[in-house]
Amino acid sequence: MLKLLLLTLFATNAVGQTIYQCRGTNGRVSLQDQPCPDGAKTELSRKSIGQQNAEYRAQPFVIGDQKSAERRASGIICPSLRQQYQNNLASSERAMLRKDPAEIQRAAEAVRSAGAQMSKHRCE
Incomplete structure (x- = not known):
């Protein structure tokens, strides 16, 4: 792990x-x-996912456009998602040091979930 x-x-x-x-x-x-x-x-x-995401966020914002609203939301949401992901990684490392299988499983699932959210919102 x-x-x-x-x-x-x-x-x-x-x-x-x-x-x-x-x-x-x-x-x-x-x-x-x-x-x-x-x-x-x-x-x-x-292009890598990072470049695709950077181009996605760099597109101009158009009022009333659903895709523009999603890009705008991504810029607002990503910092907290990144922090949550980092916290979950740290928690996972602590769980591995304790060698508790149930805790390791919960921590791994939290990391996976946070990563999926970052992917959904195109965070890097």
Whole structure:
């Protein structure tokens, strides 16, 4: 369980990357974090969830538009959701140190729930 939590923390470092799939002149395909060099064809460009969320929040606010209202709410709600997630992670770590299976299960579910809420509101 501790390994999963650590993996989750380190995985957030890659949130801001775009992955480019490039096909070189020799036909070889490579994945990289930089745009394809001259002479290579970009076949696929994927944006990370972090970049998609940043673009989502950067869209202009239009009064009366449901999507704009959701983006606005996301900016207001996310700080408290982030804090709740961090608190749940800390609680989970304490539960693992106590080695109480029931407490570990409750803490893990709280972390999962908080993460799902952050995802729903497109928080980073």
